[in-house]
Amino acid sequence: MVPSFTFIATASMVTAAGGKPVFCDVDRETFLIDLADAARKLTEKTKAIAPVHLFGNPCDIDAVQAFAKQHDLTIVWDAAQAHGAQYKNQDIGSVEDFVCYSFYPSKNMFVGEGGMVCTNNADYAEKLRFLRTHGQTGKYYHTLLGLNYRMTDVEAAIGREQLKRLDQMVAIRRRNAEILDRGLGQIEGISLQGKTANSEHAWHQYCVLVEPDAFGCDRDTLAQSLKEKGVASGVHYPRGLHQQPIFEDLYGKQEDLLTTEYLAQHILALPVHHGLSQEEAEYIVKAVAESRG
Template sequence: MAARPALLGQVPIFEKKVPVAKPVVPEFDGLAQELTQILQSGMLSKGPHVSAFEQMVAEHLAVKHALAVSSCTSGLMLTYQALGLTGDVVVPSFTFMATVGALRWAGLRPIFADVDLATTNLDPSAAEAAITPETSAIVAVHNFGNPADLEELQQVADKHQVHLILDSAHGFGSLYKGEAVGPQGAAHVFSLSATKLLVVGEGGIVATNDDEIAARIRIGREFGNCGDYDSVVPGINARMPEFNALLGQHGLRRLESAVRHRNSIADLYRAQLSFLPGIGFQKVRDGNRSCYKDFSITIDADAFGLTRDELNAALTAENIETRKYYDPPVHRQIAYRRFAPPDLPLPNTELLASRILNLPIWSDMDPSVASGVCVAIERAHEFADAVRAEIKQETLV
């Protein structure tokens, strides 16, 4: 019999908290010379490092244009504006709030569509069913780094003559049918924040093969100003600083090794947890590769013996941090409830939101940490009845 869980009085598996994510950045010594040059030049933005980073990313993604912006959210806002979107936009509710928040900032109405239960990505059939006469675009997400069904979604978009945009916040390092996500659709918008594989602090990339979209975003990120102090569109300040771009250059060189390491951690989780009843894993389509920005499991309480929230409490007692992405889903969040579809239920979204749990993963994570997380989950399952009783008792105190 396994040792008892920490929730039942055992010493926690981990002495210190295991974070759900951890940024991996270059050593200072490797940045010092270039950082000093940036500071001495006085050019903290709109400089050579941003241009060099954009070129590196464009080559990596095999796109004509890679535009550095201040965040993925600002990149989405600028992309929606550059495409001239109006009216309705089909979008999953099972996504991070920024996907939809940027739509509202652009004056657009989100039409929520359900996701595929296995991949957790936007279901092309559900997306098509959600299209209205006022729809101007479909926005899909590479959820947790798992590539969306791009060909099927593009077919739906072409059939209804609407744009396909990819919120690729999780997408750096992901492969769709063996190729980097980025060239597909009207544009991909990537995040470079601290929880991602490619980290610049805060920042984003808009990738597109469309010259006109690229030109509009370049203007939009500069307050809508072409350079003559006469704004042609209502723009924003979405410029990436030089220091962030420097981090990006160094990080891009290590991206492939980061993806491979995360895939090895994902394989470890699957191997050590697959024998436990009631645990499900996100499906990655054949020929695709997830970058595993996040590693998620789903918990069937009847089979596992504990609900997702009860397991989460047990892991917290072991000093293991987790996340419940995305609970609540966007259509149940205060800012967006009025857009919840009364006649278009989202059963897969609701089920995933109630069962999903994201486990710790980062780009240089020691495999022993992942193994310790698996041991904690195994203990919680073996002592499920006692764990549930303890949690119930604590709520009564």
């Protein structure tokens, strides 16, 4: 079970492992996996669920774990955008079964490329160590089919230093998000991402929905106006995974997922990164307000 509104890696890992991703819709407010839709698509072949802490907004971990337990599913958490996020005062990387992080340069902490898998299961951890080095369980002795997923020493050194700064960097992102929330929340036609209760958002991305009728122009027109005012923006994501050509080629035309498709047409990402000053965050609010039709 994979939410359709996410980056392709969440689903491609399923295909690469020999499985078939079943695409679920997402919640209109939080942009996170809709468990009710997932429940409708369960079959006896369903083995796992891959919830995404999208843009750094933690899923309702209790609800996902209860769902997985009820249906005997393994959970592979996609935390690629959620470094530093917390749920009920617990780091989201500390829950079972697997938590996957990305260290791509745009992430809250980065080493240049690659990622990390966390697990609190000793057997899983041992197998992951073998899989990352060609399935080698002894010197030139291979009992599993693995690949080369080793991080270089230089990347690891960068990551260790980044980790020391993570709390500080996420705190700045949260400060910037608060400024954006206060200002943009007052602008008619701009809808903010709903934050999961009892959680701390990590704000990898700050995304809003632009409602054209109320705002006076559509998402793309706003993005162009912001560009002219010196404010960068982006679209994450312009289509759902169920609309990606590769998955249509592999599995045929997928059913419509209305919320995912709505988000793809209206979402816009604004700067929130830890290099952004308070004054710059306030300028972004002003630029959006001045762009209103």
